[in-house]
Amino acid sequence: MSKRITHWVGGKPWTGPAHRRGEVFDPALGTVTAHVDLASVEEVDAAVAVAAAAFTTWRSSTLAKRTQVLFDFRTILQHRRDELAAVITAEHGKVLDDAAGEIARGLEVVEYACGLSAQLKGGFSESVSTNVDVTAIRQPVGVCAVITPFNFPAMVPLWFTPIAIACGNSVVLKPSEKVPSAARLLAECWAEAGLPDGVFNVVNGDAVAVNRLLEHPEVAAVSFVGSTPVARHVYETGTRNGKRVQALGGAKNHMVVLPDADLEGAADAAVSAGFGSAGERCMAVSVIVAVDSVGDALVPRITERMAALRYGDGRRRCDMGPLVTRAHRDRVASYLDAGVEAGAKLVVDGRQGRPDGEDDGFWLGPSLFDEVPTESSIYRDEIFGPVLSIVRVPTFDAALDLVNASPYGNGAALFTEHGGLARRFQNEVQAGMVGINVPIPVPAAAYSFGGWKASLFGDTHAYGDEGVRFYTRGKVVTSRWPQRSAPRAGVDLSFPGHG
Numbered sequence: 001m002s003k004r005i006t007h008w009v010g011g012k013p014w015t016g017p018a019h020r021r022g023e024v025f026d027p028a029l030g031t032v033t034a035h036v037d038l039a040s041v042e043e044v045d046a047a048v049a050v051a052a053a054a055f056t057t058w059r060s061s062t063l064a065k066r067t068q069v070l071f072d073f074r075t076i077l078q079h080r081r082d083e084l085a086a087v088i089t090a091e092h093g094k095v096l097d098d099a100a101g102e103i104a105r106g107l108e109v110v111e112y113a114c115g116l117s118a119q120l121k122g123g124f125s126e127s128v129s130t131n132v133d134v135t136a137i138r139q140p141v142g143v144c145a146v147i148t149p150f151n152f153p154a155m156v157p158l159w160f161t162p163i164a165i166a167c168g169n170s171v172v173l174k175p176s177e178k179v180p181s182a183a184r185l186l187a188e189c190w191a192e193a194g195l196p197d198g199v200f201n202v203v204n205g206d207a208v209a210v211n212r213l214l215e216h217p218e219v220a221a222v223s224f225v226g227s228t229p230v231a232r233h234v235y236e237t238g239t240r241n242g243k244r245v246q247a248l249g250g251a252k253n254h255m256v257v258l259p260d261a262d263l264e265g266a267a268d269a270a271v272s273a274g275f276g277s278a279g280e281r282c283m284a285v286s287v288i289v290a291v292d293s294v295g296d297a298l299v300p301r302i303t304e305r306m307a308a309l310r311y312g313d314g315r316r317r318c319d320m321g322p323l324v325t326r327a328h329r330d331r332v333a334s335y336l337d338a339g340v341e342a343g344a345k346l347v348v349d350g351r352q353g354r355p356d357g358e359d360d361g362f363w364l365g366p367s368l369f370d371e372v373p374t375e376s377s378i379y380r381d382e383i384f385g386p387v388l389s390i391v392r393v394p395t396f397d398a399a400l401d402l403v404n405a406s407p408y409g410n411g412a413a414l415f416t417e418h419g420g421l422a423r424r425f426q427n428e429v430q431a432g433m434v435g436i437n438v439p440i441p442v443p444a445a446a447y448s449f450g451g452w453k454a455s456l457f458g459d460t461h462a463y464g465d466e467g468v469r470f471y472t473r474g475k476v477v478t479s480r481w482p483q484r485s486a487p488r489a490g491v492d493l494s495f496p497g498h499g
């Protein structure tokens with residue numbers, strides 16, 4: 001009998017029967033390793049009810065208590081990070097070092113949340129009117145749904161949940177059904193850290209669970225990360241049901257290389273950001289925009305580095321692992337034919353390599369296209385795999401126009417030693433996260449993560465200050481305490497001024 005991965009509700013594993021189940025694969029082996037429960041509407045309702053009940057007391061917990069839980073959570077997560085990395089590699093396929101990297105970036109947000117009492121300070125104005133003071137406070141919003149994609153099984157849940165919890169909310173996390181085990185391990189860490197039962201819950205599932213969370217009257221806020229069509233659906237449905245929603249979508253990140261750039265560094269960056277995690281990163285570089293003749297110098301440097309990459313089982317010290325499912329591998333591989341048909345030059349064909357892994361793994365080696373037409377599907381679509389495209393343009397302005405014409409606006413990078421053009425790029429580029437000689441500009445935890453255009457629906461980015469604003473709402477209290485010695489103002493029907 002295969003392992004069963006079930007929900008986590010009220011501080012313990014769910015004990016009810018599973019009415020629907022999904023298969024969980026080890027992508028490097030190509031075999032089913034577990035079955036995950038797919039929640040029904042009733043199961044989602046049960047988790048939300050538990051979270052709503054827990055919120056009534058957690059919202060009033062002291063800042064000292066919350067801080068203690070956050071610090072303990074951090075310690076426990078640090079302690080279990082190898083175990084967590086192994087779980088991520090076994091279900092996602094990314095190599096162990098990369099899994100450790102995503103945990104480290106998630107821990108940064110936990111550390112930010114450890115200091116959240118400073119962010120939750122309110123405001124106070126004395127004597128805005130005679131004997132009248134004003135106090136501004138921020139309060140938690142209630143039950144927060146966090147819906148996450150397959151590609152960062154630990155980091156993306158950690159972008160949201162520590163901040164939501166530190167702000168006094170309760171959480172129902174719906175992780176990707178492809179990679180459910182990391183969420184379960186995080187739940188165990190919260191419980192071990194002394195978080196009261198019901199403040200952090202996990203429901204596993206698919207669109208049924210997501211759609212119920214979007215409609216449930218007791219869910220106050222929804223944080224979503226995933227593909228653009230689903231992000232749009234989540235935003236529209238959630239807001240129609242009166243919730244605050246931040247929905248981060250897909251990406252097609254461009255890296256512009258100018259002729260004056262450090263070309264060795266640019267080639268390193270292109271290969272690292274193009275093929276890290278097999279291109280299954282929302283911040284992956286998928287298009288190199290080579291300005292003027294720089295493409296001629298870049299192609300040999302990139303191909304030389306690609307030839308040195310080892311891909312295979314993430315537990316065998318390879319550089320790059322398999323794709324997450326067989327269907328996704330086949331979809332990504334189909335773009336190699338589509339690119340050739342569209343007239344692009346296939347410089348490296350990832351179907352021809354040999355992986356260091358079992359035959360049935362979901363393998364596809366790194367591929368490189370040059371001279372990619374911008375009307376082709378390999379340029380327009382988010383491929384989300386190890387396929388790097390080079391588009392050649394004559395000038396910096398043409399490069400900037402190309403980046404800005406993209407419907408996506410997650411990240412964009414520029415490689416140059418020209419300060420003036422770098423400054424123009426940073427000012428004019430239509431993207432939420434910009435790298436200057438940095439290929440994957442994921443903001444540090446005190447800032448916020450989010451794209452523009454079809455890469456984010458809503459107006460609030462993830463974590464940092466914007467995360468705190470999302471998970472709290474403002475209240476302003478205007479107060480007057482009667483002064484026995486002062487005369488009463490008496491009845492006055494005019495609109496109160498601040499005299």
Ligand code: NAD
Nearest residue numbers: 148149150175176206207210226227230248249250251282
């Ligand atoms: P996905 O959109 O298929 O799934 C994301 C979540 O939505 C999962 O929990 C899934 O169960 C749920 N879901 C899927 N289809 C649904 C539907 N029809 N209705 C309701 N819920 C549904 O995304 P994925 O394949 O898991 O992840 C890859 C995508 O996520 C890529 O497009 C990538 O760019 C994006 N991503 C974006 C960011 C970002 O910060 N912008 C970060 C990571 C990943």
